[in-house]
Amino acid sequence: MSTSTAGRFVGQSVKRREDPRLVTGHGRYVDDVVLPGMLHCTFVRSDVARGRIVRVDTEAAVALDGVTAVLTAADLNPHAGEMQPTLLLATPGAPLRPLADGDVRFVGEPIVLIIASSRYVAEDAADLVEVEIDTDPAVIDVEHALDEGVPIVHPELGTNLGAEMEFPIAPELEALLAGDNVVRRTFRQHRHTPVPMETRGVVVEYEPSVGELHAWMSTQNPHEAKQAMARVTGVPAHLVRVEGHDVGGGFGQKFFTPREELTVTLAARRLGRTLKWIEDRRENLIASNHARADVAECTFALDADGRLLGTYIDHIEDAGAFPVGATGGAGALVGLLFTGPYKCALASLRTRAVWTNTCGRGAYRGPWMFETVAREQMVDAAARQIGMDPLEWRRRNVIPTAELPYTLPTGLPLDMVSPSETLEQAAEIIGYDAFRAEQRRVFTEEGRLLGIGLGLYVEPSTGMMDPMGTETAVVRVNPNGQVTVALGTGAHGQGIETTMAQVVAEELGIEYDDVTIVQGDSAVTAYGRGTGGSGTAVIAGNSCRNACAVVRAKAIEIAAHVMEAAPDDLEIVDARIAVRGTPTRSVAWSEVARIAHLETARLPEGMEVGLEATATFKAPPFSWSNACHACTVEIDRATGVVSILRYVVSEDCGVMINPMIVEGQVAGGVVQGIGGTLYEHFVYDDDGNPLTTTFMDYLLPTATEVPTIEYGHVETPSPTPGGHKGMGEGGAIGSPPAIFNAVADALALVGAIIDRTPLTPDTILDAIETQA
Amino acid sequence: MKPAPFEYHAPETIDEVTGLLAEHGDEAKVLAGGQSLVPMLALRLTRFEHLVDVNRVAALAGFARENGTLVVRACTRQRVMERDPAIAAAVPLLARATPLIGHFQIRNRGTVGGSLAHADPASEYPAVAVALGAELELASPGGARRRLAADDFFVGTWTTAAEPDELLVAARFPVWPARSGFAIEEVARRHGDFALAGVACAITDGRAGIALFGVGSTPVRVRAAEEAWLAGAPAAEVAESAVRDLDPPADVHASGSTRTRIARHLVERAVTRAQEGQRVAG
Amino acid sequence: MLPVEMTVNGERRRGAVDARRTLADYLREECALTGTHLGCEHGVCGACTVLLDGEAVRACLMFAVQADGAAVTTIEGLGGPDGALSPVQDAFREEHGLQCGFCTPGFVVSVTALLQENPKPSETEIREALSGNLCRCTGYQGIIGAVKRAADAR
Ligand SMILES: Cc1cc2nc3c(=O)[nH]c(=O)nc-3n(C[C@H](O)[C@H](O)[C@H](O)COP(=O)(O)OP(=O)(O)OC[C@H]3O[C@@H](n4cnc5c(N)ncnc54)[C@H](O)[C@@H]3O)c2cc1C
Ligand code: FES
Numbered sequence A: 001m002s003t004s005t006a007g008r009f010v011g012q013s014v015k016r017r018e019d020p021r022l023v024t025g026h027g028r029y030v031d032d033v034v035l036p037g038m039l040h041c042t043f044v045r046s047d048v049a050r051g052r053i054v055r056v057d058t059e060a061a062v063a064l065d066g067v068t069a070v071l072t073a074a075d076l077n078p079h080a081g082e083m084q085p086t087l088l089l090a091t092p093g094a095p096l097r098p099l100a101d102g103d104v105r106f107v108g109e110p111i112v113l114i115i116a117s118s119r120y121v122a123e124d125a126a127d128l129v130e131v132e133i134d135t136d137p138a139v140i141d142v143e144h145a146l147d148e149g150v151p152i153v154h155p156e157l158g159t160n161l162g163a164e165m166e167f168p169i170a171p172e173l174e175a176l177l178a179g180d181n182v183v184r185r186t187f188r189q190h191r192h193t194p195v196p197m198e199t200r201g202v203v204v205e206y207e208p209s210v211g212e213l214h215a216w217m218s219t220q221n222p223h224e225a226k227q228a229m230a231r232v233t234g235v236p237a238h239l240v241r242v243e244g245h246d247v248g249g250g251f252g253q254k255f256f257t258p259r260e261e262l263t264v265t266l267a268a269r270r271l272g273r274t275l276k277w278i279e280d281r282r283e284n285l286i287a288s289n290h291a292r293a294d295v296a297e298c299t300f301a302l303d304a305d306g307r308l309l310g311t312y313i314d315h316i317e318d319a320g321a322f323p324v325g326a327t328g329g330a331g332a333l334v335g336l337l338f339t340g341p342y343k344c345a346l347a348s349l350r351t352r353a354v355w356t357n358t359c360g361r362g363a364y365r366g367p368w369m370f371e372t373v374a375r376e377q378m379v380d381a382a383a384r385q386i387g388m389d390p391l392e393w394r395r396r397n398v399i400p401t402a403e404l405p406y407t408l409p410t411g412l413p414l415d416m417v418s419p420s421e422t423l424e425q426a427a428e429i430i431g432y433d434a435f436r437a438e439q440r441r442v443f444t445e446e447g448r449l450l451g452i453g454l455g456l457y458v459e460p461s462t463g464m465m466d467p468m469g470t471e472t473a474v475v476r477v478n479p480n481g482q483v484t485v486a487l488g489t490g491a492h493g494q495g496i497e498t499t500m501a502q503v504v505a506e507e508l509g510i511e512y513d514d515v516t517i518v519q520g521d522s523a524v525t526a527y528g529r530g531t532g533g534s535g536t537a538v539i540a541g542n543s544c545r546n547a548c549a550v551v552r553a554k555a556i557e558i559a560a561h562v563m564e565a566a567p568d569d570l571e572i573v574d575a576r577i578a579v580r581g582t583p584t585r586s587v588a589w590s591e592v593a594r595i596a597h598l599e600t601a602r603l604p605e606g607m608e609v610g611l612e613a614t615a616t617f618k619a620p621p622f623s624w625s626n627a628c629h630a631c632t633v634e635i636d637r638a639t640g641v642v643s644i645l646r647y648v649v650s651e652d653c654g655v656m657i658n659p660m661i662v663e664g665q666v667a668g669g670v671v672q673g674i675g676g677t678l679y680e681h682f683v684y685d686d687d688g689n690p691l692t693t694t695f696m697d698y699l700l701p702t703a704t705e706v707p708t709i710e711y712g713h714v715e716t717p718s719p720t721p722g723g724h725k726g727m728g729e730g731g732a733i734g735s736p737p738a739i740f741n742a743v744a745d746a747l748a749l750v751g752a753i754i755d756r757t758p759l760t761p762d763t764i765l766d767a768i769e770t771q772a
Numbered sequence B: 001m002k003p004a005p006f007e008y009h010a011p012e013t014i015d016e017v018t019g020l021l022a023e024h025g026d027e028a029k030v031l032a033g034g035q036s037l038v039p040m041l042a043l044r045l046t047r048f049e050h051l052v053d054v055n056r057v058a059a060l061a062g063f064a065r066e067n068g069t070l071v072v073r074a075c076t077r078q079r080v081m082e083r084d085p086a087i088a089a090a091v092p093l094l095a096r097a098t099p100l101i102g103h104f105q106i107r108n109r110g111t112v113g114g115s116l117a118h119a120d121p122a123s124e125y126p127a128v129a130v131a132l133g134a135e136l137e138l139a140s141p142g143g144a145r146r147r148l149a150a151d152d153f154f155v156g157t158w159t160t161a162a163e164p165d166e167l168l169v170a171a172r173f174p175v176w177p178a179r180s181g182f183a184i185e186e187v188a189r190r191h192g193d194f195a196l197a198g199v200a201c202a203i204t205d206g207r208a209g210i211a212l213f214g215v216g217s218t219p220v221r222v223r224a225a226e227e228a229w230l231a232g233a234p235a236a237e238v239a240e241s242a243v244r245d246l247d248p249p250a251d252v253h254a255s256g257s258t259r260t261r262i263a264r265h266l267v268e269r270a271v272t273r274a275q276e277g278q279r280v281a282g
Numbered sequence C: 001m002l003p004v005e006m007t008v009n010g011e012r013r014r015g016a017v018d019a020r021r022t023l024a025d026y027l028r029e030e031c032a033l034t035g036t037h038l039g040c041e042h043g044v045c046g047a048c049t050v051l052l053d054g055e056a057v058r059a060c061l062m063f064a065v066q067a068d069g070a071a072v073t074t075i076e077g078l079g080g081p082d083g084a085l086s087p088v089q090d091a092f093r094e095e096h097g098l099q100c101g102f103c104t105p106g107f108v109v110s111v112t113a114l115l116q117e118n119p120k121p122s123e124t125e126i127r128e129a130l131s132g133n134l135c136r137c138t139g140y141q142g143i144i145g146a147v148k149r150a151a152d153a154r
């Protein structure tokens, strides 16, 4: 499939460059890295949520054959530098530390680091470490963590309030909220976690004689890892190199550099040994950053026709104990974006991040997505309350394209989006009206519960915070004309080696096969933002474009010189630089490259030898994409099982570089949303013991739980060059409320109400039973 | 996630197996398909000094029809139950239950005896054995054999009446008459997961069997419901009777009351289907 | 240490292993066949799937000693020696059946086994056969497409 603006490569579903090595088992993930003298690590972790460490006895572990070192906080913590990520250095956060020191603050917190000849032996040694902890009452329920008399998670901070943002309430809004025409609901989103199929891991080599630290790591962000490792170990940053190679998924969990990776790196530096740590799945589930875990009381004030006049959201996010950085959340955006794609004049908010004795919160595909969850669920609740169809409510309230740009009531400028078009397209593809008729029929005739749900949203990708908004590309033409591009990205499934090659081949007018992307290695690429936050197409893409522009101009100048033509008359077509309109007068791209490097006497007077350029792109503060998700479900009244019947996504990510990859990103995100809404639930008991510590209990959706996803595309080019928009996260943003709304819609047939996820048989049957 | 060290034994006869079990007592464990045991070893939820691998014991593989009985030897792979037409012909419920177990890669390795001996209360085979009135044959050191009714074999979650030095050598499934109907129904969170609740049932002239799974610490045979069914009670009534005394445990996947509700529905459906099957057969 | 001998991707391998070494670790570490991935090590994700005497099994749930005398095929053994993709591998590429690629070897091995036994699976059969492998990236859409394509190509 190709889009209206498709070029030779941009807009084409080019097959992926990455695939041949990955489908044959020849990828190189961190656990595949084997170095001479490499030792293996494991952690002894707390099995208590909150308590004082009374005794750590490592004697038997140290004595075990094959054990090299058994390290505790006393061995490592005094040597550790700053552990906050670069982006959040100035933001207050949890008092991060390599190993638990004196006390423990969640189940899974690392207490001891074991280094041994194999992971098998390391685990044997871990079994021999005796840790005695005096258990204290733990803070588990985030909704009561701020109550009087509740213990304090981080004594250093003196409060369980990690962050707070509050907007004043304008008197007009206050009056509306106090009026009769309001809808008020509290929604709870349960805790789940990103779960990349490749767990985290790092191999670190420190060479004391030269003071160099070289790490291989499963990371979305090799340059950030390099900075973080330099800060923590004290090794100067220019002597640190981080390589990513193939990374088996991240979804935000590998964007910053978490505690264990930094601890192992510090240990490698201290011991001067080569260490490997590969997280196992249980560690990944209990101690790699969790996500979601939100609750909000939401209020909509409406006029008599159901038009949205004002909103208020009071939001709490569970920050856990040790997020990778700051509070690990995005609560501010939850508040700022709450009105989303709807017209609304007045809004106010309060959002708080709260510490608990649970695994820390971290980025997960659309970290702020609770704004969409809360809003879209509110929309349906409001529509139901006033007796209006939710589609009709959205039609009435959505910001019409003609009224763009539109300033959200919180001050954010929204432009170049198409929420009403995607709403209509999704409704049409799914056959909204026909479904409504069918729903009524099967309910009346057979008592079956069918439901339809929508999730409409606008997705910001932001260049506001350094270094998130900038990427640098180095475009280097080899003497034979083939091109190597270096990017600071950390691809982990997005196909960057493919899409960026498409962009460069398009921009330079050369063959796709003649472009290679090098990325994921801090030593051979310029400082970059990594891969995350839906940023690659726009930010890395345009850094490539900018560098290509310089290279192209120089190539044309060389060609003009050798052909004795005017540069302005030249164009690059199919790897030849030709006089526009006279294709016979041309010089091959490869010839120009050769001249630039190997026949420098033919270069214009004074021109620098070589053909390459380095360029950056700084994204505008906000660029927006948007989509509408629509799905239909059936609920089995007897078993509480939800089946998804159809799933439609109508999206607008501007100009698509590779539609196949865009649809793949959407599908992956949608299925994570299906998992998150129906199956995945990270459960703690009241004492903070995790109950879902294996894949038998933490349930990822499989091929039997997911529907066929249908796509619709709307293309509103963004104002940035190329016209692309960020889209990698969106699938996971729109899907949870679409599914929730569909289930709520079906349950409404029998008057049952839901206000929380996950939508398990328990939730569904309880809702039906409560009603009956 | 690596298992603790153990000594590995690969005996080739049943006597050698029971001999090793007798010799090492509590420190030894039988390793069959490994699909339940190895995860527990890897997670270090359990550890044994000795693992006795029974995969090379020829006398534990395969199945045979002995008059009115299908004898499935313990180490026969679950996939055989799924694929071999002779199984579907003799004990249709076994063939129908098998695709509900995990995934095909699990069934390629997992054994019939392993599933029965493991005695997970949410497993399919134990319930099938109970519903059909199967017998389990155990061998002890020195060659002695005994047979236990499935009803008596399952005594608790992951606990059977077998002694630590006893080996399950075969499950003996009675071949029900031609004019019989069978059904197995379950609800799991995802395809292939252990059931939240399930039921295996069979009916023929003068005899009915109903065993629930996932709703107690063992498969639950519901005799009153069997009698009601035989007496011709409507399916809804049979179902009501089947769940009357249930008190299923709760876990992260479902509450006890959810399991009961699901079980009631499944019994109603299964009983109806089995009856239809019987009608077609007869 | 116990002696063990098996055929891996057609090559005879002889060695000695600790009893507790899993087949997956043996293949990855002793045979340097790192295409067999470990996504959970407790039998649920399917990333470690290999063919044992032609049948798809979890390599994390077997000990290497148990494969003594067996023929093991890993992801590396499915394609042509010159890097040519097998029909299943090629179908995964054509249908965008992978993103990060971590789950891919397990899926490709499972699908290869499925199509050997059932060359023309229905959509339901495909989904059920895939349910023993977890993918976190693709939402399974491209994978299901790949199975259909590979089946059609047979
Ligand atoms: C992802 C996954 C999903 C699964 N889903 C299901 C499911 O839905 N339903 C289901 O029923 N099972 C399921 N299982 C478990 C599977 O069926 C196992 O194969 C079975 O429970 C154990 O059989 P095994 O041959 O693998 O035995 P092993 O794992 O080798 O042994 C299990 C236990 O039985 C003992 N044992 C084995 N054989 C004998 C014997 N002959 N005599 C005495 N003791 C013996 C062992 O000592 C051990 O304690 C699943 C497993 C996995 C990994
Ligand atoms: S690693 Fe073997 S099933 Fe997950």
Ligand code: FES
Pocket: A197, A248, A249, A493, C097, C098, C099, C100, C101, C102, C103, C104, C134, C135, C136, C137, C138
């Ligand atoms: S492609 Fe990443 S897990 Fe499947």
